[in-house]
Amino acid sequence: MQNKKIIVILGQTATGKSALTVKIAKKINGEIISADSRQVYKGLDVGTGKINKKEMMGVPHHLLDVISPKNKFTVAEYKKLAEEKIEEIIAREKTPIICGGTGFYIDAITKGVIFPEVPPNLKLRKVLEKKSAVELFKMLKKLDSARAKNIDAKNKVRLIRAIEISRALGKVPEIIEQKPEYKFIKIGLYLPEAQLKKKIEKRVKKMFTSGLLKEIKKLKKSGVSNKRLKEFGFEYFEPTEEKVILETLKYAKRQMTWFKRDKEIKWFDASKPINFSSLLKLE
RNA sequence: GCGUCGGUGGUAGAGUGGUCAAUUACAACAGACUGUAAAUCUGUCGCCUUAGGGCUCCGAAGGUUCGAAUCCUUCCCGACGCA
Numbered sequence: 001m002q003n004k005k006i007i008v009i010l011g012q013t014a015t016g017k018s019a020l021t022v023k024i025a026k027k028i029n030g031e032i033i034s035a036d037s038r039q040v041y042k043g044l045d046v047g048t049g050k051i052n053k054k055e056m057m058g059v060p061h062h063l064l065d066v067i068s069p070k071n072k073f074t075v076a077e078y079k080k081l082a083e084e085k086i087e088e089i090i091a092r093e094k095t096p097i098i099c100g101g102t103g104f105y106i107d108a109i110t111k112g113v114i115f116p117e118v119p120p121n122l123k124l125r126k127v128l129e130k131k132s133a134v135e136l137f138k139m140l141k142k143l144d145s146a147r148a149k150n151i152d153a154k155n156k157v158r159l160i161r162a163i164e165i166s167r168a169l170g171k172v173p174e175i176i177e178q179k180p181e182y183k184f185i186k187i188g189l190y191l192p193e194a195q196l197k198k199k200i201e202k203r204v205k206k207m208f209t210s211g212l213l214k215e216i217k218k219l220k221k222s223g224v225s226n227k228r229l230k231e232f233g234f235e236y237f238e239p240t241e242e243k244v245i246l247e248t249l250k251y252a253k254r255q256m257t258w259f260k261r262d263k264e265i266k267w268f269d270a271s272k273p274i275n276f277s278s279l280l281k282l283e
Numbered sequence: 284g285c286g287u288c289g290g291u292g293g294u295a296g297a298g299u300g301g302u303c304a305a306u307u308a309c310a311a312c313a314g315a316c317u318g319u320a321a322a323u324c325u326g327u328c329g330c331c332u333u334a335g336g337g338c339u340c341c342g343a344a345g346g347u348u349c350g351a352a353u354c355c356u357u358c359c360c361g362a363c364g365c366a
Binding site: 072075114116118133151157158162165176231233247248250251 | 318324325
């Protein structure tokens with residue numbers, strides 16, 4: 001049996017992914033699975049540019065609002081949930097479509113990477129965070145010299161995770177890429193730089209007029225800490241219009257750095273009309 | 284007008300005779316990415332280069348010195364104080 005095709009719509013922020021995906025979903029009886037690391041949280045709406053009910057136009061959306069912002073969510077959880085959703089949707093005889101801008105999350109499902117089954121060990125992390133990168137690297141070298149060889153020796157976050165895994169399993173397993181069950185058709189939306197900038201500016205301004213500050217207040221009131229808000233990004237910690245625009249532009253560039261190396265992505269200029277039927281015929 | 288302090292690379296801001304093309308931070312550009320991923324991290328960042336070096340440079344012009352971003356003189360500009 002031939003692998004089922006699943007369309008993935010990705011791209012930088014503010015390129016119009018959500019709207020396009022809804023249109024496609026309407027045409028092919030689809031349901032949308034979001035691939036956004038912040039939109040999984042309840043109550044992070046305005047600041048993350050989450051699609052609203054009206055914009056969904058009746059198309060079911062999944063993996064939005066799945067967890068409280070007080071808790072932490074991870075790629076591995078995302079992968080598990082997304083795979084479940086794909087199966088559910090197919091079982092319902094509908095077509096799953098993935099849409100989002102978090103490259104790591106998209107790769108987690110489309111590349112079939114298997115993450116080591118070691119949940120975060122917060123206690124250990126707290127201890128390790130106090131150490132320097134050099135110390136951490138030495139520790140890792142003792143635990144797992146193979147992983148130490150190819151890790152970024154200056155990146156504490158990665159070092160800590162590698163130590164966490166090797167302490168639990170004895171060593172960090174080699175990367176396993178299981179051939180995915182589905183054939184993912186990756187469609188990238190891009191905008192010329194000047195246009196992207198304009199759209200980002202517009203979007204950020206709209207964020208402020210549609211209640212970003214109120215949203216932050218509400219999150220605080222519900223017990224989300226300042227530290228946590230900071231983790232959610234520049235929109236959520238003492239945001240000003242100017243700052244958010246600048247940071248969003250930088251973020252968009254980092255997104256592109258990620259996407260650029262994936263040669264499977266077929267790119268479309270979002271400032272021009274997109275021909276759906278040719279898009280759906282893509283192999 | 285007098286006095287004081289200051290004018291440094293895209294920006295902020297160190298440096299106050301040689302080790303200075305000039306600490307650092309930010310921006311910019313490129314890149315990495317094994318459960319934080321809008322996170323985290325790396326490289327480049329005056330100009331030219333056959334990558335060894337070469338050239339220009341710290342408001343401007345002169346001067347002192349073997350040697351000046353650093354000292355002196357004049358000028359220009361800014362902030363503050365006194366008129």
